[in-house]
């Protein structure tokens with residue numbers, strides 16, 4: 001057994017055992033409350049530079065498999081669990097979670113009271129953290145934690161985006177083509193689109209409007225991704241160009257924050273963010289509440305009531321988180337654009353919000369009618 005320590009930037013220290021690779025790592029400490037879906041969490045590019053704390057105490061029960069990665073690598077900067085499963089058990093499992101972490105060079109710690117750590121982060125806010133199985137002195141580790149960059153101001157898209165464009169073909173009959181700006185996309189997004197007859201061209205984050213048009217895009221998608229949306233100026237400008245052309249636009253999470261900025265709203269950092277797979281969100285168009293998958297630390301500052309006047313016409317907040325009234329979706333009424341701050345693609349999480357991909361398809365195929373329906377409250 002190799003001992004490990006975890007030190008938060010306010011000095012709070014937890015002791016445990018090395019889990020995954022032996023070494024030292026730093027990042028922003030965030031907690032996710034999902035009891036399942038750890039493989040999707042680990043491989044979600046939006047967790048780049050974050051040390052993820054699994055609040056649920058027993059992690060790794062179903063091992064890892066060949067199908068559930070959301071990208072081609074593990075992105076979390078570090079991993080914190082209480083009680084890793086000693087024997088994974090699932091018919092899809094091909095490897096033990098600890099072995100995968102070790103093989104991938106991911107430094108983690110186990111034996112931590114992750115519920116106490118979650119409560120601490122909930123009360124004090126997300127903060128920088130160090131995890132080490134090579135340093136035994138918390139003070140020495142704390143000094144290095146305090147040298148790390150903050151998540152506020154972090155511009156990370158270039159570090160996670162695809163170097164080359166690639167295509168995910170429609171399944172069955174081809175209906176239309178989407179250009180997806182990859183700011184840290186998850187595999188399940190093009191997959192949900194493909195299931196609806198959409199061919200998706202996933203393009204690097206620095207793509208221009210010309211690049212989007214050159215793939216024959218009928219519509220544009222802005223992906224989730226890591227970092228502070230206040231830094232994503234290129235993507236914001238691109239969203240504005242897309243709206244000027246009235247090309248249908250759909251965005252998820254980071255993509256929602258980018259649309260928010262493109263419409264003239266600000267973004268801000270939440271105290272500790274929303275990360276988990278059971279967050280209640282109300283779709284204000286239908287009044288229905290859906291249980292949803294979340295992973296965001298920033299949010300859009302848009303008025304919850306009434307219709308805002310923007311440079312692109314009228315805009316409404318379409319979805320709201322019922323835990324804390326954070327803006328979870330935006331809908332433009334005069335250009336074909338809408339976004340959500342949470343994850344309709346799930347992976348992991350419930351599929352309640354899958355209808356948003358249908359809304360996107362309808363917006364592209366019957367733009368006038370869908371906009372009229374949206375304005376009339378879905379009737």
Ligand SMILES: NC(=O)CC[C@H](N)C(=O)O
Nearest residue numbers: 046224225253254297298
């Ligand atoms: N999943 C995401 O797209 C996250 C968006 C952004 N990085 C945030 O933390 O809010």
